[in-house]
Amino acid sequence: MPRRFRNLIALLLMTLTASAPIVSAQRRESVDLFVRGGTVVTMDATRRVIDDGAVIVKGGRIIAVGKRAELEAKYAARETIDATGKMIIPGLINGHTHIPMTLFRGLADDLDLNEWLTKYIFPAEAKNVTEDFVRAGTQLGLAEMIRGGTTTYCDMYYFEDAIADETAKAGVRGVLGETVIDFPVADNKTNAEAMAYTERFVQKWKGHALITPAIAPHAPYTVSEEHLKAIHAFSERTGAPVVTHIAETRKEVEDITKSKGAPPVTYLARIGFLTNRVIAAHMVFPNADELATLKRLGVGIVHNPQSNMKLASGVAPVPQMLAADLPLGLGTDGAASNNDLDMWEEMDTAAKLHKLFSNDPKAVNAQEAFEMATIRGARAVHLEREIGSIEKDKRADLVIVDMDDLNQVPLYNIYSDLVYATKASDVRTVIIEGRLVMRDRRLLTLNESDIKTRARAFREKIVQSLAPSSAPKR
């Protein structure tokens, strides 16, 4: 080729490559956030996994998911996060907590539910739970959950309005239930007070982008039939979810059967309490008919394997629930009966517990365990249209997880790696409603050292409040 032709071609090529980005920049839509380059585990209906993928966020929602190169040509972002060599997963959903109980972590262990509740937890709560306590414990729990990639949690406690306030400030998503129980508690002394508090609480937070206010009758053995019916009516009128504990222990099933003539799920269905707004934690002892009732009524169920193991409550029929395609999530329960808020441990435990218990290594596989912490968990808390997967139009709750830590190498199957090998400490960056709440393990909305100082100060108060016989020994 003559030299002048070669020069001409070179010149043409230079012009083309120089002008290409300018042309596409003009066409690119401007967005808030571009998460680029990671392996996207979408958890959409086809369980698509996209290598060298990207997620585009605008106005707190996901507006596109796909291949990095294709989306780079279409969008220009104010902020870009490089997730190359990492996994991008849907934010994890902790379906059952009592978040301020982080301050009772390790106060009393190695006891059954009845002794643990009546000798330690209820007395410690009676003497220590104030709004200040609740705020301090909530901040501690929020920080721990963000660190572990949990972006949504479902809670039941006292002073839930203060919990909602702390949760919104930290930028975390919550389905938050104010407790209703038939004895005087820290925030409300009577049922009338509790119902009035919940009315104000639900009206105040209804429609908030992050907070779904709920009502939380403690359990069928601590709330009367009349009060449960009133709570159902309240939920019908306001649309508020109903967070509760059902069929947690054999004793509960025996007691309810004796007093109501039917086991808990049958009794609660009979009085009209169970609906597709109910989120029922534990559900260790439903019978086969009751599983069908739960399915028919659309009740959300939250499995708490570590709490059930620690209190030796029993083993929920999870393989049967999955076979029936029930809306089944995973939860840690309060930190006093777990003793952490780590959803990675919960997934791992769920998969292994049911293999052992059913004597079948195929029971609850890794993908099913991961589904319970994401998309199936979203169904359990009745938010499947908003969260639980990385899909267009869903809320931008995204977690970027390392995939090259020693415990993750070499990688054969992504769900196996996530459930059996990945740890909470592998979580790098957390985004909720399109907002960064942790970047490269640094918390952006909470002050870690202040939180620890306050929690330790409460420890001293709690120890002093208990009788010498029940005070914990170091």
Ligand SMILES: [Zn+2]
């Ligand atoms: Zn609980």
